[in-house]
Amino acid sequence: MRGVRGGRWRRVASQAGRSVAVWAVSTITMLVLAGILPDFQLRSADGDSATDIAVTAALGAGAFGVLSALVWPLLVRLLLLVPALVLGLLVFVLNGFLLLLALRLNPTERGAAAWETAVVVAAVMSAVASATGAALAVRDDDAYRRRLYRLADRRRRGGPAAPSAPGVVFLQLDGVGYDVLRVAVGTGVMPTLARWLDGGTHRLTPxxxxxxxxTGASQLGILHGSNEDVPAFRWYExxxxxxxxxxxxxSAAELQRRAVERTGDDGLLGVDGASRGNLFSGGADEQALVLSIATRRRSRETRSRAGYFAYFSDPANAVRTALSFVAEVGREIGQSTRGRVHRVRPRVRRGGLYPFIRAFATVVERDVVVAAVMGDMLAGRTAVYADLVAYDEVAHHSGPTSRDAEKVLERLDRSLALIENVAEHAPRPYRIVVLSDHGQSPGETFRARYGLTLGDLVRAGCGLPVPRKAQRTHSGAEARAAVRAALRRPVEEGREQHRPARRSSEPxxxxxGNLGLVSFPDVPHRMSKEEIDARHPALLTTLANHPGIGFLLVRSEEHGGVVLGPFGTEIPVDQLDENPGPLAAFGPGAADAVRRTHGFAHTADIMVNSWYDPGEGEVLAFEEQIGSHGGLGGAQGRPFLLSxxxxxxxxxxxxxxxxxEHVHRVLRRWLDESGGPQVPLPERQDEQRAA
Incomplete structure (x- = not known):
């Protein structure tokens, strides 16, 4: 009993000593800032002694610290109603407001500051106090653990002790391909993963x-065991x-509902799991920043922004992340400007709100998700799955192998090192699995190469009006000529008269990414090749013969389904193994993937996959992206699993x-091996029901 009391008093004394040290450093910081900034005063107009100024600084620093601890969490909870991008801009203003309030409450009544100066002073003091507290706490394992608990607000107060069996943390590096990861490891861009692989603790599998x-199809399959009937990132039903x-x-909520109904199982994380930053929940008890629950009635369990409160309730976190957010916006503007000046090709527009979107993905989302994962580990949860989207966002606009994307990989590696460090303080051992949901394939956009979009080409192939700029392109002219030839109309030498479409429904x-979907909404079923040819005789020929298109998939009344290519190539899907035709360039597995998608209920009338260059690994995105994914061709279809x-x-x-779905079965097996949730796989459930 004496030992327990002695340990408790030592912890109290240690905490008190750290608090005094942070207070002292904050006081010194305030004195230094008062000497540097002309609009920040700690003395009266008549002048004060050094002692009076020091007392004023000490009282002001103490009041600011107390207000930050008590008032800030309440302000952040109110800010859950504010869009996440706006939160970063309000952090500095609110912190400055707390400093002005602290000076007003100071009994010496000597402190004063202009509001813009107060914002600067508060930001510096929060950053210094955070660094000091962290430096002191790191030397004390118990204090470090308590600090990390507060960081993510995930302590299980009064809960059962964590089991001794290992837990598993699944960290998804969104969009990082197998080859990109190998290069990053080999060149020292990601030293943490290099150490794991070189040390023999982990293996790398494509x-x-x-x-x-x-991500939608891959993560649904990984977390819920079924991605049936997800033909693309977006499609018409x-x-x-x-x-x-x-x-x-x-849509995410509906897709998750369908997957659960199809498998009869809640998902990978159905027992004592946590889902962080994902599109889908995986059946987890603890969810934060999960898209599929964003439409539910808000509660403590389903509030999609709960993870933000857990992280930003610490004002030091808020200031640090806000500063990084601003720096990332500046970094993106600088990198984009440099690309324009040097005429880097390929290139897409990166103006408007994109710098802020990039900063949110690479800073705010990363910081919040990493903090939540750390809290889950310290709470002893059995299974955690988290998605870090930073690389995918930057690679779309800068390129998968660009210097911009490489810098993001460096920062992600540091996040992995931090999570590895936290595992040493967790109440149970953890096995860390790192994986990706897809890769990215480089290449310019379809519009940049041919001067018109896929939609323009489809409309031209249907004989519908297209923008004048698209009319003047070679592809647009060929498409219009093909339509006139198919309809046996003479080629017009003069100005064309465009009339509104005769049909009530246009395609x-x-x-x-580089996958296009063409649907005819006025036809209630999936149209066949024969029906499409009857309605638009030149459309399929125009698309199949275009140099920017690799192949088409359509339903056939005669063959069930056919793959179309240039020069009249037409191969039934059940004969692709013997004669892959245009699929040959896309490598092994392409035929199986196409056949599977052909069987989906909501496959589009025409599935269009872009051209692919096997030598350079390039595709042509139908979206404005120079790093794309979504279809077949190149690195986009080859992610990794590091276990x-x-x-x-x-x-x-x-x-x-x-x-x-195969990856899902592997991860379920690993949870079983770790002594985690003993949830039968779907095929096992069928066997048990039969028995």
């Missing part, structure tokens, strides 16, 4: 995505007459890891 090589978009909350063209050797190998040496 895997192959489905045709829809994007004729039965509901709605466009589904994977990163739209209502709907959607893009998902501890303490877990069984993902697949046997002679096998290949194919599809997100």
């Amino acid at each position: 895997w192959r995505t489905d045709w829809s090589s994007q 004729k039965d509901s007459r709605e466009v589904m978009v994977c990163n739209r909350p209502t 709907l063209v959607l893009a998902s 501890p050797v303490a877990l069984s190998a993902p697949v046997a040496d002679a096998e290949e890891l194919v599809g997100a």
